Each structure stands twice: as structure tokens, then as C-alpha cells.
Amino acid sequence: MARSHTPPVPKQIMLAGFSGAGKTTFLAALWHVISNKGEVPNALTLESPPKEAEHLNALREKWLRCDPVLHTELTSAKQVVMSLAKPDGTPVGTVILPDLSGESFGAQWEQRQCAEATATMLKESCGVLLLMHPHQIQQPVRIRDRVALAATIKASAVAAGRTGSTGATRKEWLPSMTGTDVQFVDLLQLMLVQRGSNPAPLRLAIGISAWDLVTGLEPMEWLKNTLPLFHQYLNSNQDLFSIRVYGISAQGGDYKQTTDELLGKFQASERITIVGPDCDPHDLTAPLKWLLAV
Numbered sequence: 001m002a003r004s005h006t007p008p009v010p011k012q013i014m015l016a017g018f019s020g021a022g023k024t025t026f027l028a029a030l031w032h033v034i035s036n037k038g039e040v041p042n043a044l045t046l047e048s049p050p051k052e053a054e055h056l057n058a059l060r061e062k063w064l065r066c067d068p069v070l071h072t073e074l075t076s077a078k079q080v081v082m083s084l085a086k087p088d089g090t091p092v093g094t095v096i097l098p099d100l101s102g103e104s105f106g107a108q109w110e111q112r113q114c115a116e117a118t119a120t121m122l123k124e125s126c127g128v129l130l131l132m133h134p135h136q137i138q139q140p141v142r143i144r145d146r147v148a149l150a151a152t153i154k155a156s157a158v159a160a161g162r163t164g165s166t167g168a169t170r171k172e173w174l175p176s177m178t179g180t181d182v183q184f185v186d187l188l189q190l191m192l193v194q195r196g197s198n199p200a201p202l203r204l205a206i207g208i209s210a211w212d213l214v215t216g217l218e219p220m221e222w223l224k225n226t227l228p229l230f231h232q233y234l235n236s237n238q239d240l241f242s243i244r245v246y247g248i249s250a251q252g253g254d255y256k257q258t259t260d261e262l263l264g265k266f267q268a269s270e271r272i273t274i275v276g277p278d279c280d281p282h283d284l285t286a287p288l289k290w291l292l293a294v
């Protein structure tokens with residue numbers, strides 16, 4: 001009797017990050033690398049064209065022209081399903097990469113809400129690529145510093161002989177003002193909740209996007225210096241997370257300053273820079289290979 005053959009379940013990678021983290025730009029450049037077999041040696045390639053090729057081609061056209069991609073609206077989020085192969089043609093499987101709006105991640109912290117589709121995706125993902133933009137980090141303000149500042153203002157008002165109200169209005173605190181550190185820890189805790197009793201550590205690739213804006217640091221050093229609480233959380237939960245940190249420049253530079261230089265590159269993939277473990281310099285598929293364990 002012939003054995004029934006069940007098709008393999010597509011592997012899913014969650015592409016996560018708050019608004020402006022660089023998710024769509026990453027997808028545009030990734031699509032260029034994946035769909036131009038041989039341009040970047042050792043990169044994963046396409047086994048068969050995806051249904052969303054038109055959307056991805058439109059993103060790549062913008063990327064090739066050095067036009068910034070538009071903010072992804074909540075309603076325009078897309079699932080990108082790609083059948084990938086190793087450079088020698090060995091199939092790696094079907095990979096689902098969602099291009100979600102950063103607002104759907106922000107809402108989890110600000111409104112304590114998680115869309116059912118996002119929760120399902122988290123549950124079914126074999127790994128997460130978490131992107132963060134180095135210029136979009138909100139540092140927490142310490143109460144100690146606030147108190148010291150308030151005392152200085154009061155003392156100078158007294159010295160100047162001013163009494164009563166300074167005329168300043170009190171600004172209402174909003175959850176969105178919370179430090180990025182805290183929001184990332186919360187996001188990871190939510191991911192763990194969605195994974196339920198899965199005993200394997202969650203593979204987490206952290207991508208610091210716009211790496212061209214960072215100078216003189218290794219990606220892990222940047223993470224430790226810039227997001228100490230988040231770094232400490234990852235360090236103390238090594239049984240829950242298996243992590244790798246990458247510096248990723250999917251654009252290659254700030255379009256306002258470097259467009260001529262970027263357009264002048266012999267091959268468009270030379271604009272891309274990625275640094276981290278087991279990375280060829282322009283191979284944006286390196287984090288995917290690690291997340292997929294191929």
C-alpha cells in the first residue's frame with residue numbers, strides 16, 4: 001500500500017519591530033538578493049516565484065531607485081510566502097515572512113491588545129527576526145534625574161525672586177513614552193506566552209537596522225550600551241532565547257546624503273551591509289539561514 005504523503009508545513013519567521021524599524025526596507029533588499037541568483041554568493045535563492053511577486057517587485061523598484069518605502073498601514077500588511085533553496089538548488093522549504101505595520105506591535109504595549117492573526121503567527125513561527133532602528137530608541141528618564149532637574153529649576157526661580165507657578169503645563173504620561181528597553185522586554189514576554197509550553201528556546205535574530213548610522217561598535221556592544229535592560233533580560237533568560245545579533249544596512253546609507261554613491265554601485269546588492277556571526281558582507285539571507293537552521 002502506498003504511503004500517504006503529507007506536504008511539509010511551511011516554516012514561518014516572524015518579522016517584528018515597532019514603527020520605522022526598517023522591516024519593509026529589509027524585505028525590499030532581501031527580495032533583490034533572493035531573486036537575483038548568484039549576485040550574492042552563498043545567499044539563499046528562490047525555488048519558485050511567490051504569489052506576492054508583484055508586491056515585492058514594486059518594493060524592490062523603489063529600493064533600486066533609492067526611494068524610501070511608505071509606512072506600512074495596519075490595513076496594508078502583507079504575508080510574503082517564499083519557497084527558498086540553498087545556492088546549490090537544494091530546497092529549504094517554504095518560508096512565510098509577514099510585512100506587518102509597526103503599529104500592530106506598538107498596540108500590544110500601548111493598548112494591551114494583540115491581533116489574533118499576530119498571535120497565531122507568533123505561535124507558529126520557528127524564529128523571530130526583530131528589527132530596531134538605532135535612531136528610534138527612546139531612553140527612559142530616571143526619577144533621580146527628574147527630581148534633580150526640578151530642584152535646579154526651583155532653586156534658580158527662588159534665586160531670581162520668582163515665586164508661584166512657573167507657567168509650565170504638566171504633560172500627561174502616555175504608555176508610548178515608555179523606554180524602548182521596557183517595550184522590547186514586554187514584546188518578548190508576549191511572544192513566550194503565545195508559544196505556550198514549547199520547550200525549545202526561541203530563536204531570536206536581532207537586527208539593528210540602518211547600521212550605516214552606527215560607528216565604531218560591534219552589534220552586541222551596541223545592544224549592551226543602548227538597551228541595557230533588554231540585553232540583561234536576554235542574558236538572564238538563555239534557556240528561553242537563543243540569540244544572534246546583526247548590524248544590517250539594507251539601504252546602504254541615508255538617501256538624503258548618499259543616493260548618488262548608492263546608484264553608482266556596480267551591483268545593487270553592494271549597497272547592502274550586514275555584520276554578525278557567519279555573515280558574508282552583502283548576504284541579507286544570513287539571519288534567515290540561522291533562524292531556519294539550514
Ligand SMILES: Nc1nc2c(ncn2[C@@H]2O[C@H](COP(=O)(O)OP(=O)(O)OP(=O)(O)O)[C@@H](O)[C@H]2O)c(=O)[nH]1
Nearest residue numbers: 020021022023024025072102210249250251253254
Ligand atoms: N540610513 C538608513 N535608513 C534606513 C535603512 N533601512 C531603513 N531605513 C529608513 O528607516 C525608515 C523606516 O523604514 P521602513 O522600512 O519603512 O520601516 P518599517 O519597520 O517597515 O516601518 P512601519 O511600516 O512604519 O512599521 C525609513 O525612513 C527608511 O528609509 C538603512 O539601512 N539605512
Ligand SMILES: [Mg+2]
Nearest residue numbers: 023024071072
Ligand atoms: Mg513597513
